[in-house]
Amino acid sequence: MTTPSPKAPVLQVKDLQVQFATNDGPVYAVNGVSFDLARGQTLGIVGESGSGKSQTALAMMGLLARQGQASGQVLYQGQNLLTLAPDALNTLRGAHIAMVFQDPMTALNPYLTVERQMTEVLQWHKGLDRRAARQRALAMLDAVKIPDAAGRISRYPHEFSGGMRQRVMLAMSLLCEPEILLADEPTTALDVTVQAQILALLRELQRDLGTAIVLITHDLGVVAGVCDQVLVMYGGRVMEQGSVEHIFARAAHPYTRGLLQAIPRMDGEASSLRAIPGTPPLMAQLPSGCPFAPRCALADAQCSQEVPVLHAIAASQAADEPFVAHRACHRTVAQVLHHEVLEAGHG
Amino acid sequence: MPTLIPKSVIEAAEPAQRSPWLDARIRFMRNRAAVVSLLILSCIVLACLLGPLLLPYSYEDTDWNQMGIAPTLTGWHLFGTDELGRDLLVRTLVGGRISLTVGLLATLVSVSLGVAWGAVAGFMGGRVDALMMRIVDILYAIPYLLIAIMMVTILGRDFYLVVLTISAFSWMDMARVVRGQTLSIRSKEYVEAARAIGVPTWRIIFSHVVPNLLGIVVIYTSITVPGVILTESVLSFLGLGVQEPMTSWGVLIHDGANVMASSPWMIWFPGAALTITLYCANFIGDGMRDALDPKER
Amino acid sequence: MWKYTLRRVLATVPALLAVITICYLMLHATPGGPFDTERKVSAAVLANLQAKYHLELPLWQQYLYYLNSLLHGDLGASFRYADWSVNDLVAKALPVSLTIGGLSMLMAVALGVSLGIWAALRQNSAADYLLMLLGSVGTAVPSFVLGPVLVMVFAIWLPWLPSGGWSDHELRFWVLPIALLTLINLSTVGRVMRGSLIEVMSSNFIRTARAKGLPMRIVVLRHAIRPALLPVVSVLGPLAISSMTAAVVTETLFSIPGLGKLIVNGASNRDYTLVLGLVILVTVVAVLLNLLVDLAYAYLDPKIRY
Numbered sequence: 001m002t003t004p005s006p007k008a009p010v011l012q013v014k015d016l017q018v019q020f021a022t023n024d025g026p027v028y029a030v031n032g033v034s035f036d037l038a039r040g041q042t043l044g045i046v047g048e049s050g051s052g053k054s055q056t057a058l059a060m061m062g063l064l065a066r067q068g069q070a071s072g073q074v075l076y077q078g079q080n081l082l083t084l085a086p087d088a089l090n091t092l093r094g095a096h097i098a099m100v101f102q103d104p105m106t107a108l109n110p111y112l113t114v115e116r117q118m119t120e121v122l123q124w125h126k127g128l129d130r131r132a133a134r135q136r137a138l139a140m141l142d143a144v145k146i147p148d149a150a151g152r153i154s155r156y157p158h159e160f161s162g163g164m165r166q167r168v169m170l171a172m173s174l175l176c177e178p179e180i181l182l183a184d185e186p187t188t189a190l191d192v193t194v195q196a197q198i199l200a201l202l203r204e205l206q207r208d209l210g211t212a213i214v215l216i217t218h219d220l221g222v223v224a225g226v227c228d229q230v231l232v233m234y235g236g237r238v239m240e241q242g243s244v245e246h247i248f249a250r251a252a253h254p255y256t257r258g259l260l261q262a263i264p265r266m267d268g269e270a271s272s273l274r275a276i277p278g279t280p281p282l283m284a285q286l287p288s289g290c291p292f293a294p295r296c297a298l299a300d301a302q303c304s305q306e307v308p309v310l311h312a313i314a315a316s317q318a319a320d321e322p323f324v325a326h327r328a329c330h331r332t333v334a335q336v337l338h339h340e341v342l343e344a345g346h347g
Numbered sequence: 348m349p350t351l352i353p354k355s356v357i358e359a360a361e362p363a364q365r366s367p368w369l370d371a372r373i374r375f376m377r378n379r380a381a382v383v384s385l386l387i388l389s390c391i392v393l394a395c396l397l398g399p400l401l402l403p404y405s406y407e408d409t410d411w412n413q414m415g416i417a418p419t420l421t422g423w424h425l426f427g428t429d430e431l432g433r434d435l436l437v438r439t440l441v442g443g444r445i446s447l448t449v450g451l452l453a454t455l456v457s458v459s460l461g462v463a464w465g466a467v468a469g470f471m472g473g474r475v476d477a478l479m480m481r482i483v484d485i486l487y488a489i490p491y492l493l494i495a496i497m498m499v500t501i502l503g504r505d506f507y508l509v510v511l512t513i514s515a516f517s518w519m520d521m522a523r524v525v526r527g528q529t530l531s532i533r534s535k536e537y538v539e540a541a542r543a544i545g546v547p548t549w550r551i552i553f554s555h556v557v558p559n560l561l562g563i564v565v566i567y568t569s570i571t572v573p574g575v576i577l578t579e580s581v582l583s584f585l586g587l588g589v590q591e592p593m594t595s596w597g598v599l600i601h602d603g604a605n606v607m608a609s610s611p612w613m614i615w616f617p618g619a620a621l622t623i624t625l626y627c628a629n630f631i632g633d634g635m636r637d638a639l640d641p642k643e644r
Numbered sequence: 645m646w647k648y649t650l651r652r653v654l655a656t657v658p659a660l661l662a663v664i665t666i667c668y669l670m671l672h673a674t675p676g677g678p679f680d681t682e683r684k685v686s687a688a689v690l691a692n693l694q695a696k697y698h699l700e701l702p703l704w705q706q707y708l709y710y711l712n713s714l715l716h717g718d719l720g721a722s723f724r725y726a727d728w729s730v731n732d733l734v735a736k737a738l739p740v741s742l743t744i745g746g747l748s749m750l751m752a753v754a755l756g757v758s759l760g761i762w763a764a765l766r767q768n769s770a771a772d773y774l775l776m777l778l779g780s781v782g783t784a785v786p787s788f789v790l791g792p793v794l795v796m797v798f799a800i801w802l803p804w805l806p807s808g809g810w811s812d813h814e815l816r817f818w819v820l821p822i823a824l825l826t827l828i829n830l831s832t833v834g835r836v837m838r839g840s841l842i843e844v845m846s847s848n849f850i851r852t853a854r855a856k857g858l859p860m861r862i863v864v865l866r867h868a869i870r871p872a873l874l875p876v877v878s879v880l881g882p883l884a885i886s887s888m889t890a891a892v893v894t895e896t897l898f899s900i901p902g903l904g905k906l907i908v909n910g911a912s913n914r915d916y917t918l919v920l921g922l923v924i925l926v927t928v929v930a931v932l933l934n935l936l937v938d939l940a941y942a943y944l945d946p947k948i949r950y
Contacts, residue, residue, distance in 0.1 A: 094857030106848040111870045485659040492889040500911045618789040
């Protein structure tokens with residue numbers, strides 16, 4: 001985890017919204033996501049399935065499905081990516097902003113060799129010829145620690161193992177040394193040991209290239225290991241946002257605290273796992289008011305009717321805190337923490 | 348996952364649990380093309396069944412005074428007459444009876460054969476399955492029309508033989524699909540349980556496997572029907588289908604094609620009847636597939 | 645790749661053998677059939693039959709002689725025409741059928757693939773719906789209804805083209821029959837291409853290609869086409885077979901002296917041996933075509949290599 005620097009952010013997202021037109025009316029998958037990302041930093045977006053985290057990233061890259069519509073601002077070098085013409089967007093995609101996807105088997109084209117899929121990026125964006133591109137690709141494959149890169153590069157994706165495919169994806173995305181990398185659950189489909197390797201690789205590459213990373217995951221353990229700031233999403237809205245220290249040590253939202261408590265621990269006397277009761281909402285049937293209200297122990301009538309606004313948390317902030325923490329809740333911080341003390345007493 | 352609307356969004360739009368048949372009925376009814384087709388097809392069937400009873404001519408009656416006339420209201424020659432003075436409307440309706448009857452019979456035969464073949468192959472598995480499916484593959488590779496021509500040449504054009512010939516080449520799709528479905532049913536727990544208790548194989552096939560095949564059988568039956576009607580029409584058009592004095596749409600179209608330049612109505616009416624019937628049958632088949640197959644795109 | 649080819653070729657032999665044997669036996673088994681020695685035929689024809697089919701020998705020997713002559717490319721003697729062997733008749737009719745069939749298939753594939761791609765990239769637009777509607781005409785309307793419609797429009801109302809007949813060198817006789825066959829096959833190819841490309845375009849790896857900033861042109865032509873073509877290739881086999889039916893209808897409709905007309909006439913005349921010979925010929929061609937299609941499929945898909 002790098003120390004933050006007071007430089008201008010490399011990416012600014014302001015009030016990003018995503019909606020889908022369906023047969024039964026519009027569905028709001030993302031409602032008001034905002035963050036700044038500085039060079040060399042990692043932002044983690046955490047949430048359960050259906051919370052809108054993947055759609056956030058896809059919207060930023062302009063890869064939403066046909067029925068999807070994104071609004072708000074995604075500012076990179078002064079341009080709003082959401083309103084760019086397709087040609088201009090293509091110049092940025094892959095070269096300045098890259099994306100890595102969840103399932104490397106289906107994310108790579110099974111009908112083209114790995115070499116082709118890698119060299120085409122360099123040929124298109126950097127104008128390299130076939131040989132030069134191949135050299136760069138081989139160097140990148142070495143950097144992601146693929147053994148015998150020269151022998152393997154002319155193979156097809158299905159001839160690689162899962163972990164190696166993800167490394168290939170990573171290498172492919174970093175070929176042009178983009179400033180920003182969006183990683184949508186890059187380790188979810190992999191074994192735990194391989195997960196750790198990929199994450200270590202990410203950190204290393206970030207250190208070498210200074211890439212800013214947006215890491216989407218549902219796994220808090222991954223977040224703790226790699227991220228500088230964290231954004232917790234639920235039902236398409238941001239519930240809490242702040243530095244990783246804040247989230248893990250001083251989380252002030254019932255949902256975040258619920259997530260943290262649900263992590264099984266080896267120490268302590270807990271006899272049963274503490275899950276958050278209920279299930280995530282269906283995006284087409286979002287309740288009015290706070291999306292978490294149906295499952296929140298602290299919810300009252302106001303919570304079911306009024307959507308809480310995301311506001312900064314004053315006080316309880318260390319002096320060298322890099323990010324101003326925000327949360328969206330009707331209860332005060334004191335009420336949330338107090339409730340948990342009560343719970344601990346009973347539990 | 349593909350970049351479609353996220354699953355969470357789609358699942359929300361689905362209604363709460365209902366019986367799958369009721370669900371299918373509702374979905375079918377939503378498909379306007381299918382519903383309209385069903386209505387039109389019913390009208391055609393009714394017309395073919397009852398029409399000839401209501402009209403003053405039989406399909407063989409020749410009217411020497413009105414040979415080869417265009418459609419007219421006088422004398423109820425709504426479709427005109429052919430060069431022998433036979434009323435085309437009646438002939439079209441009677442031809443429809445034959446076309447539809449052959450269609451129905453051939454469908455019955457080929458569906459029975461296909462279901463039986465596929466169910467046995469899928470359930471037996473192993474070598475038996477491989478052999479049976481090999482035979483299906485071989486049959487697929489053969490241009491059926493030629494064998495049909497061969498069979499007609501040798502066996503003659505008796506009505507039931509024509510039905511047989513048509514059925515002989517329409518059952519393979521059904522067999523394949525049924526076999527696939529059977530394979531997946533076979534590995535389900537309730538079948539293993541039945542086997543464990545010692546229920547005889549044939550009993551398992553007919554009381555467990557077959558009822559679960561109903562959905563897919565209905566779908567493919569509704570797909571088979573237009574194919575069979577078309578096959579009969581092609582054979583008749585080539586002069587190799589039902590024999591005189593029976594007539595069918597294919598025969599009428601053949602006759603009409605010969606006099607197209609002078610009496611275009613001779614081909615338009617039976618041609619339209621056949622085409623509309625086929626279109627309707629296709630739409631109904633599509634509707635069935637949408638309604639009964641939950642994985643439809 | 646070569647081992648795969650060899651295996652596929654060998655696998656077709658049982659199919660061919662089965663068809664030949666069944667047809668042959670059917671002919672022999674039929675009472676009053678061509679090989680029934682009590683049948684009355686003209687002396688010249690009988691002489692031909694004796695020579696070609698060795699009717700005096702026991703059945704299994706006749707069968708082997710028949711297989712042997714097939715292997716030498718001899719399709720037998722006509723039951724009706726003493727002067728012509730089946731090979732003679734085929735030699736006259738084959739080029740005609742090949743011309744029409746070959747040209748129309750080529751055009752159908754070229755046009756079908758192009759239009760299918762075009763429609764897929766403009767999914768749900770007005771142009772797309774129009775194309776789909778036209779496509780459904782080619783598949784749902786029977787060939788012997790569509791044909792007369794074409795004749796009606798282009799030969800009767802607008803007297804531009806002849807309504808039938810054939811000439812080797814006067815191309816105006818070629819237009820309508822080829823147009824009819826092309827239209828029918830084009831509909832299937834176009835629909836499959838469109839559906840397949842739409843599906844491929846929503847796959848994850850296309851999303852990755854777009855995320856790499858590649859222009860749509862490259863995404864479609866380099867990443868999407870190859871997997872999208874697979875279903876098209878695999879439908880070509882059954883399509884070629886079904887277009888034989890359409891070809892027979894076309895030849896009958898336009899009075900074109902091709903194989904289709906030959907076999908229909910043979911059936912009407914009950915020229916059993918001619919029909920037998922033709923059925924075997926066409927089946928061999930069909931099996932070979934299927935084989936070609938399988939090989940093309942295997943070539944395109946790197947995952948099939950055993």
